[in-house]
Amino acid sequence: MTRPRIPAARLRAGVPALVVVALLAVILAKGDYRTNFFSGGGFALGALVAAIALGVVVTYRGSGVVNLAGAAVAMYAAYVYADLRTHGDLFLPPLPNPLAPIEGLVHLAGDDSFTVPHWPTSVSFGATMGFWPALVLALVFCALFGLVLHVAVFRPLRHAPVLAKVVASVGVLLFLQAVVVRRFSTTTQVVGPLPFVDKTQVDLGLFKITQEQLFVVCLVLVLAVALWALFQRSRFGLAVRAAAENEKGATVLGFSADRLAAATWVLSTVVTGLLGIFVASVNSSVDPNTMPALIVPAVTAALVGGFTSFGWTTLAAFALGMQVALVTFLGANESWFPKADGLPVPGVDLLVPLVVIVAVLALRGQSLPTRGVLGPGRLPFSPTARPWALRYGGPGLAVVALIPGVFFLSPAMRDGLTNTLTGIVICLSIVVLTGFIGQISLAQTSFAGLSAYTVASLSTHHGWPFPLPILAGAAVAVVAGVLVALPALRVRGVHLAIATLAFAVAVDKVVFANSWINGGFDGATVTTPALIRSQDTDTHHVLGVTIGDGTQPNPLTLVFCLIVVVALGYLVANLRRSLTGRQMLAIRSNERAAAAAGVNVAAVKVLAFGVSAFIAGVGGAVIAYRTGNVTPDKFLYDKSLMFFAFAYLGGIASVSGAVTGGLLVGGGLGFTVLNKVFGLPDEFVLLLGGLGLVVTAVLNPEGVAGKARTDLLALRRRFRPPTPADRPTPADPPTPADRPTPMDPLTPTDTATTITEPTASATTGPSAASTPAAAAAVPTAAATPTAAATPATAATPATASISAAAAVPTAAAAPTASGSAAGTHVGGSAGATPAVAGEAR
Amino acid sequence: MTELLRTEAMSVVYGGLHAVNGLDLRVDEGRLVGLIGPNGAGKTSFIDGISGFTRTQGAIYFRGKRVDREPAHRRARLGLGRTWQSLELFEDLTVRENLQVGAERQTVGGFLLDLVRPGRHRDQSDVDWALDVLGIAHLADRMPTEISHGQRKLVGAGRTLAARPALICMDEPAAGLDTTESEQFGRRLRRIVEAGVSILLVDHDMGLVMGVCDELYVIEFGTRIAHGTPAEVVADEKVRAAYLGTKAGT
Ligand SMILES: Nc1ncnc2c1ncn2[C@@H]1O[C@H](COP(=O)(O)OP(=O)(O)O)[C@@H](O)[C@H]1O
């Protein structure tokens, strides 16, 4: 179907194209811009971004997953390769030693000499390894890893809501990063050069480039062409495209949809891994943070290519990789470049993907999904707080935390509890946004950080007294939240996750790494009242009890955090019970229906972002006061991912889930216990978090708290005689957006004439569209008005039902009962078209 | 009779396909108007168009006001309600909460008060009325996943009704109901009209449509082929041709 080009559409395509052309013209026209844009380093970075982006497109086309861990795979492959080259070791993920708890318990019992056998950490292949064996082994490893991702993670999730897939890929990302940090720490690892190319400069006229760089660029271009050929010109590609339309499509071509998805996973991990290895070799180094963050430009490029086009994706990826060097040059040399305190603002190169994402999404997005666009799918159930929970839950929990926290816990545990409390606040902000209204934000700690720096500045440099900076910080966070919400109005699901991730990465550099804001090396000091200052060791005597034992942290800091947690917990619980909460859940399940019910979807979304950012902002302010010193590391994008992980683990849709999430969070009570009692090192936090996130997404999307609640309900049901209200009727199969409905035979009130539909065959879904409709309209159909009760003939092939319809008029009225017919029919387009109806006559 | 809804040369175009092609249609207050046509005739597209879920050409007047550039939620608040052909309930909310979303309007003050006292008393008379008219009061506290298909259809209608709209456009509300249910549904429709809500009814159940409607529009390929009382429509040559074409042809 060709779309007539209306002026608005032409404008939408034209303006961005013009902007791009103009930018290119400027770059080409100015000599020093050109040399910096077309620099060897820029090309190498562009090649890596392109490879990651190609991997993202391949997996998306094969399995519909936007793999946010794509870039982490490149990093992981580089580490595997580097370790093989230098030590001949294939390192294994440092999964927790299953015997560790035994050791911990024995130690707890007092016998410190007891140790259990060590868990193997690597497989050794001798001293060092040559280039080719190491490369092949590392790629085999990548292929296996891709297979595992498919079989263990994304195949079980293939019918899961978008949220679950995003969550799982975030889990994989955290896991890979944690494994590497655990094995090699965060320091840079040296990678040897490639044997067949070196650093000799090659002069290509327009620019100079080293052999190595030229090699990776050519390799990526070849790979892009090869992938294009594979997808557009081979039977495999045809099958993948058919499978993307519907699962049966591939089967017709003799491929199993499942195998195809597995193949695309393997393909993408191998391509990404290969370039990860080569670019690390070209750069001579690899570290756990730089490469995974490249997912932002890579996904941006994939977005430009619509997650389908290899050509556009590659082009955009190169452009996004190459602009980095240019922006750095501009910052150093141009007077108009934004400056902070005389220095160029850092991270402007990271704003470029953000701008591109927002532009692409704003141009392509829609304020309401069209008919046939499937919603986000079911999210975990969001319970309303029971009256007893509201009345006793908050105070009860507060007391449970307060008494031991103030009087009994050791300093380390007190610290853990305080981390849990601040973690709960961040998790609560995620509950509102993701749990209630179904919007995925991976930038929650950016909001918190913005608030924290506001607090630092106001309390120290402007002399604002204690509680006021909290409100100001929260207000700044709200402004940021509302800004992020604006693209969210036209974007949903994984696209929103991408946009917020890009926002978080940009804020990390532009704001948090900006020495004008972050207070340089020492961080930004927060002037805290002595009463709640964490470093304060005074004891206080209130009503005859002594608070404080002369050690840090100050127990009153904990009390302060607790008060905030309880207040915000009630805020969120109340929100769920209120009309706004109902509207949020309505939007979460169905935006179109919510709008039809008079809900201003855009306004409620902005409100949700505002409330969520407010909570996160208060959380950031509390963290600021609690530590007395704001440092960027607490608020970087990976912390957002971590909090998202733990909020989802705990239970994304309820206050109890946020509390559970807070207990699990890194540095929180749960890990402090594991750390102190079982000696589990800190790096395991992320490892277990990532792994737990994947497992939760796959096996238990309701989260820990949700699971506990359903188990409890099931238990209660067992001990009560079943009443009809208790028995949940199995849910209807998902109703297609617009199911063609067969007509019923009719009985006109005053004549004997019967009106029947010409397109009776429309009951059989898409295939019916191509079948000349058998208009078996026999007037006597009226004689059997009960036909609607005929059992649904869901799986009847089109032809069969048509012949049946022709023979027996009643058959036409068969399946309507539960939407079982036409199960694959999505959207209105595949139904009986007028053309078909025309043929019928 | 006072006019409630009027479309003038309204079209809905998907790509190159005119799903609705220059349709003039009018619904007066207190009337139950039927809109019928073969599958793919453009009935759902018409409802999508007037309720603001797809872009339209031509003019749409509702209660004397031109609404074709208003967003969907604002049209709903003006009193132009609709139901969906497929069940589009809020699966995470109870039946009563589903209706409450339709019935209640949030204000800034109300939002702030909600954060402090969410449980405060609310006027639920519209919700109760809608539950009652549709006979689903006993289901109020159930989840949509726990009730039968027919009941879910009623909840969908109830959600729109609870907003006390002036006009409610129903997209195949009786699909999937058996004969007795459908007859009962017809009586409920009349009660709704008596309560002052006009209805634009799209359905394939001709027994229902012929039995309850005051007037009927018949469309095919997005254009109107007939308009009149049910008796007039049934007698119409073009309608007979459209519906009984094969028979006449063979
Ligand atoms: N979103 C859409 N995109 C393209 N074509 C559509 C879309 N929705 C409906 N159509 C087409 O518009 C025509 C009218 O459909 P519809 O309004 O659903 O008819 P009805 O409700 O009378 O069965 C059909 O040919 C259908 O295929």
Ligand SMILES: [Mg+2]
């Ligand atoms: Mg329809």
